[in-house]
Amino acid sequence: MHPTPEPGTYTIDPTHSEVSFVVRHMGFSKVRGGFTGVDGHIVVAEDPTASKVAAAVDAATFSSGAEDRDNHVRSADFLDVENHPQLTFASTSITPSGSGWSLTGDLTIAGTTQPVVFDLQYLGSGVDPWGGTRAGYSATTKINREDFGLTWNAVIEGGGVLVGKEVTIELDVQTVKV
Numbered sequence: 001m002h003p004t005p006e007p008g009t010y011t012i013d014p015t016h017s018e019v020s021f022v023v024r025h026m027g028f029s030k031v032r033g034g035f036t037g038v039d040g041h042i043v044v045a046e047d048p049t050a051s052k053v054a055a056a057v058d059a060a061t062f063s064s065g066a067e068d069r070d071n072h073v074r075s076a077d078f079l080d081v082e083n084h085p086q087l088t089f090a091s092t093s094i095t096p097s098g099s100g101w102s103l104t105g106d107l108t109i110a111g112t113t114q115p116v117v118f119d120l121q122y123l124g125s126g127v128d129p130w131g132g133t134r135a136g137y138s139a140t141t142k143i144n145r146e147d148f149g150l151t152w153n154a155v156i157e158g159g160g161v162l163v164g165k166e167v168t169i170e171l172d173v174q175t176v177k178v
Contacts, residue, residue, distance in 0.1 A: 002096045004048045005125040005135035010175035012040045012055060013134070017173045019057050023145070024164030026156055033064030033073070035087075042175055044135075053091040053103065059084060077152035084110045094120070103139060109148040116141050118171070133177035141169050 020034035037058025045051045059081045062073055074081040091105035092115070101120040106113050118139040125135035145151075145167050154162040 002048065002099070002101060003122055005044055005122065006133070006177075007044045007046050008177050010042045010044065010135060010177050012038055012042070013174045013176050014038050018171070020170045022168040022170070024166070026162060027160045027164065031064055031069070033062060033070075035059070035061045036063070037061035049094055051091075051094050053089065053105065055089045057087040059087055078110070078150050080110045107143070110150060112148045114143070114147050116143060135175050135177070137171070137173045137175070139171040139173070143167050143169065
């Protein structure tokens, strides 16, 4: 059995949700960062496999804790925030997988759309102090950033490159039933 929240429409609570990433730097360390501007909704259907997810992330809210790096990632070398202010995701299917779900959809970064599959876990739901129903999820996927046209890199002394191709995307999302 794959637990789900009660059917209905839920909006993403941006103050209690996180969109983050991890990428290799110089081949031996990791850089972490994320976005604070997330918006969207989840429609949980009676038949969970008919559920839908739509989300948008404000690309300008990117932060890794290093101002120079953040500005570079927002530039045309990577996210090109000026021309592509949002990253978006629209689900195309959801299927049971192990103890959770496989959430498949179209991810758009810097104007390029590619299909991705998230390993999705429903974490539970409950009533908040104001009487609203909330539900929580976590999801992860790995992408090749070059598939999205994010090809900037620099060769480092001794071989190798500055920025890894593989990016792990991690989502921790809390929603509120409307």
